[in-house]
Structures are given as structure tokens and as C-alpha cells.
Amino acid sequence: MSDFNPKIVAFVCNWCTYAGADLTGTSRMKYSPQVSIIRFPCTGRIDFMLLLKAFANGADGIIVSGCHPNDCHYSSGNFHARRRWIIFRGLLDFLGIDVHRVQFSWVSAAEGAKWAQLVNETAEHIRGLGPFTGYQRLRGLGVG
């Protein structure tokens, strides 16, 4: 498994986690290159279907991260997102999709170190889980 480099997609909010990731970089902290960051105005904008689309397109793991509760740039976007994630995780697990492949987090603009740690630990965790072939093989099934 050590040869396997997981593809991780990170859905992050612009105001907190993206800025936090910037800080990681400007602080010259190294972190795993496995992650591709996608910037959203707010975690509230993250459609749950995007996570499944990421898996279908080859992601082995996903990070979803935004502002801490009460710190949302739009006041309540992250609260709505949190509710959505609670229910979505339950659905994924019910369907047999490993929720441990999705890491949710609050990372503020000041938490550059946390971002690095989050990405590194998630990358290692996904490396241990292996490629998400179980989901990716759905592509092409049922096409005559």
C-alpha cells in the first residue's frame, strides 16, 4: 500500500480554511501534495452531491472544511452545512460507502498548522484505506 498515493479533494471555504491553507504555505510548512483544493465562498455552498462526484472522478478521500461555528463569514452557512453533513454521513454509511473517507473539519484563517496536520493525517489515513476502487468501478456499470 505504501506505493499508493491517494487522490484527495478538499472542499474548503474561502474565508477560513482557504486562508488558513494560505497561511500554511506562507509559513513554509510542508504538507502532503496529495490534496487538490477547491475553493467555495462558504461550506454552506457545498452540495453533498459534489462529494459523490469527486469519488466518481477518482478521489480516494475527501476533506470538507470551513469556518468554526459562529465565525462564518455569512453568519450561518456553516451551521446549515453541519446539519447537511450529519444526515449525509448517515446516508452514506447506510449505503455501504465508507464515511471515513470523508474528513470534516473547522479550520480558521489562523490555523495554518492545523491545516497541515489535517491534510497529512488524512492522506495517511486514506493511504491506509487504499484506493476507492469500490466506488470508482461503478462507472461504466450498466452501460450496454
Place this chain on the structure above:
Amino acid sequence: METETRSINHEALSKLISQWRSEGKQVLAPKKNGDKVDFAWVTSLAEVSLDQVQTVQSPKSAVFPRVEELFAFHSRDGQVVINERDLAALPGTVIFGLRPCDAAAFAALAAIFTWDSPDSLFSARLAKTVVVGLSCPRADEYCFCTSVGGGPGAATGSDILLTDLGHGAYLVEIVSAKGRQMVQAAPGLFQPSVVKEKETFLAQVDRAFDLDKIAPALVALFDEPAFWAEQSRRCLGCGACAYGGPTCACFDIQDEGGVSGKRLRCWDSCGFGLFTLHTSGHNPRPLQSQRWRQRLMHKFAYMPERQQVIGCVGCGRCSRACPVDMNILEHLRAIAEAKP
């Protein structure tokens, strides 16, 4: 001309299926799934269910799959490159244990798919399909094959038609050249037939309406919105009827991928609200009553007029599958008796 007949027993049928499989053919047959029976790919006779009146879906997926790739595409040097399907690589298929109504439906599908623009994918699949029908010892209240030119023992559309004679024995009628080829390829499995007459083994399906009355009645009722509204009021506008029906051929085309990808064809339903929505925003059939009317007109007026074939074989699947009991037989009787 008298049909050539043979007989075959249950054990030999089992060997026949194994032989088809060993020849690289795929076998589509009715299979139990919980309390429903539906067509599925099988590898042995043991998986096949033959005692139901009818299956949930038709075997049309053998020639008109639920989803099929029309071609693949990618970009090279600024040009789009199309990778056509290799029709020769399509697997041979045997549909085993379908009813005479389902066998008759292929003519309706062929009339559509080879009408103005011959569909090479459909035609290739049909050419590679052998139809082994099984006549009906039982029917239910939803069946009306005899009202649309069919019957529980009708051979039209089958390459071989089996009739269950009881005690594990089947009468084999060789209907076509394909059927003869199949029998000749397995000489040891077929015996001379003893029973020549199959009527006593068939269901009794009385004619429910006079087909000749239907098309003119539909035309006369076309501008009676109240009639269609009344019939269709409980219709929910789903695709259960269209997808289950063996003669329903409406499809959508979708490209998946981006710069490279596939063009797919998939089933569509005239019952869907947006089926006829134009890009302009105009919808010529905005009401469910208009969509319901079109379903019946298409099957019983337009197809007979344009393609000289009835677009319905009386299998009754749409009625059985409908979540709100839109019983097409009931509606056809009402149409035949209506006074516009």
C-alpha cells in the same frame, strides 16, 4: 405450410442452455427476485422461472438496452475522433422463455428502428438474437393479446416456440431459419414430436374489444379533452408503463464525459412532463391528459397508419406496473364504447 415440430424435455433444455453459454451466447430469461419475476442474464435453466403469467419488464433490453453506448469520442489535434461500436463484437443473445406477446413486440420495435433511418446498432443486436418463446398456459385479467392480433400460442416473432405439455415435456415449433439452425446445432437434445396439437395446453384469452373500432374512435375522441382528463386524472406521469412495455421505444441521447467521453442512448417516457418541452420553453403537451392521449394514439392510431403495425401486443405489463392502476385494457374498452 405445416410448422416443423420436435419435442424436448426439461433435462435437455438445461443442456441446451449450457450449450448456448459455452458458445459464448448470453441468455436472457425470466428470473425470480423476491416476489417479482424479471428478465435477467442467466447461466443455467435452474435460475429460470417459467410459471409466472408475465414478468415485470419485457426482454426488449436485448435489442434496445436501458442504457447503451452509441459511440465514444475524444479530441486529437483539434479534431473530434469518433470511435464507433464494433457491431461484430456484440455478443449473441438468446431470449429464453418469453411469452408470444413479447415475441410479437420485436416487429413493432423493428418498425420504429428501421423506419426512416435504419438503426445499425438495433439491427445488429436483433440479427444476433434468437427468440425462444414459451406459450401461455395461464393468463390473467390484464392480458389482451387476442384483441391485438396475438394469442397465447402465437408463433409470430419467435424463432422457436415451446409449449409446456406437462411432465417436463415441451412441444418445439421451429418457426424460422434461425430456429432451425439452433435445433440443428443441438441434434441430440431434440426428439421427434409426439404431440402435434397444442390448443389444450394454452390459456383461454377472450377478445376484449374490436381492434378495428379503436383507431377511428381515437381520432373521433381526439378533441374531447374531458374524456382524456377523466381517464388520466390519477396518472402520475412516471415512466413505469413506457419502460416495462415491449413496444415502447422512446429514447433520450446523453453525452457523458467532457472533451472525451461517450454518447449514450437511454430509455425515455412520453408520460414525463418535460418529454416534449422545447428549448423555447413551449410544451405542446403540458397536461397529463394530453400525454395519456398521445400514448394511446401513438400505439393504436399513428403506428398502424405510419408503420402498418400496432404499437401494443396486449402483454398487460403497463397496467400491472402502474402504481395507480392505469389499466390500458379498461381504457381501450372505454374508447371502443365511447360516443364522442
Place this chain on the structure above:
Amino acid sequence: MDALQNKAAELLVAKTVQVVIGYGRGSGGAARAVFIREASKAHSLIFDGTCRQNLAVYLMKPEVRQLGKAALVATPHALRTILQLAAENQVADGGLLVLAVPASGDEIVPLATFAAIEAHGAALDNDMSAAEKAELQKFSAMGLEQRRQFWEEQFSRCLKCYACRAACPLCYCTRCTVECNQPQWIPVPAHDLGNLEWNVMRAMHLAGRCVDCGDCSRACPVGIPLHLLNRKLAGDVFAAFHFRSGMAAKVDNAMSTFKPNDPEDFIR
């Protein structure tokens, strides 16, 4: 049953309503929806154990709405549906006469306002039954991989006929998300991946709204136990947010609101 037929006839004669939406006898002895507009046809109304379809689905159909004010023969699930539709501003207070029929079928309880429906509904048992809980428990006990295989097999048979969507009274969007094609968010073709995405979408869009009537599963022509997805999420919504749909005409939907202290043990 006589009480129901008499009541319907009385309502139509008095022009209190223009249509009585109820159940009649259909093919194979099953019940089906009927729309009685003349008192003389009221005798075809039935109510027994076969009457399970959630008739509230017809309250959202323009072809039925244009008939005028309706009386609806309502099962407990339909009652909850009407309140949920009210909460979503889809039906007007006093615009519908509900004829609640208890299991015995002999007594009709007319409910003309949302307050009346709420009071009637509150007295009913809205909890998941022991059998329903046990069924979901079975899934927990299965383990991740077995669940994955189960649903993969189920969704491989999905036709995308949308009978589940059509049968659900709460799937009333005239332009459903599956019909948006810029981009085509949910694939149209019924391949395995698209079927999974559709069923996830349907479950999530009904989370906190579904009243667990089971019509989705009954409508599915290929017998996928769709209601389990909805029931699972309804249970999760109740456990996490203490919210149950269809209990009041004025609510903030569970998935449209939040509490500052919603659980977040899974968030790092």
C-alpha cells in the same frame, strides 16, 4: 363505508367541495384513486385495508387543483403530508377539507383547518413501529461491505422511471433537479452510478420532509425498498434534531434551519 359515501354525496350536493378525492375499487381487487365530482357517483368510494396510496399527491397536480375545492379521504400518512405541504406553503388553510378515516372505517372525522388536522394527528401514534426499527437494525448489523453489495444490487435494477418521485406527494417540484441539464447534475441514463446518485439525491431532498408513507416503494416497478432510505433519514433527523415532519402547519424544516449546538462529534 356508508358514512363515507353519504358524507361525500352530502358535500357535493351542498357544493361545499367540487371534488372528493378518495379510493375506489380497481383492477385485481386493489384500491385506486378516484375523483368523485357528482353525488350520484359517491357510492363507488371505499375504505379498507387496501387503501394505502397517499392521496395527498393529487393536491399538487394542476389537473386536480383546477377542479376546485377538494375533500380528501386521508390516511394518517396523508394527514401528515398535508401538514408538511402546509409548512411549505403549498396548500392554504381552509382550502381543503380533510376526511380522516380511522382504521375501522366507519366514522369520518371532517377536518377543515390545519389546527384541526394538527390536533387529530397529534393523537395518533407517529413513532416508528418495533418491526420498522428492527428492519433498520438489521442493516446496521450487516456491516459496511454487505450494505454496499445490497444497495449496489438494488440500484442496478433501477430504471429511472421516476415512479418513486411521481408517487411522492412531497416531490412536487415542477422542474426537478434531475431535469436541469446545465450541467446535467444527475445523469439521465439508468446506469449504476447514475442510479446511485439519483437515489442519494431523492433521499437527501426528502430528509426531514418525508412522512414515511411508503408509496415510493409501492410505486417502484422493480421492487427496490426505497422507503428504507427515507425511513433511515427520518430516524436520523429525529435523533439528531428532534424534528418530525408533518406534525404542524408552521415549522422551520429540519434541513432549512439549525441549532447552534447541533452535534458535531465527527468534525475535527
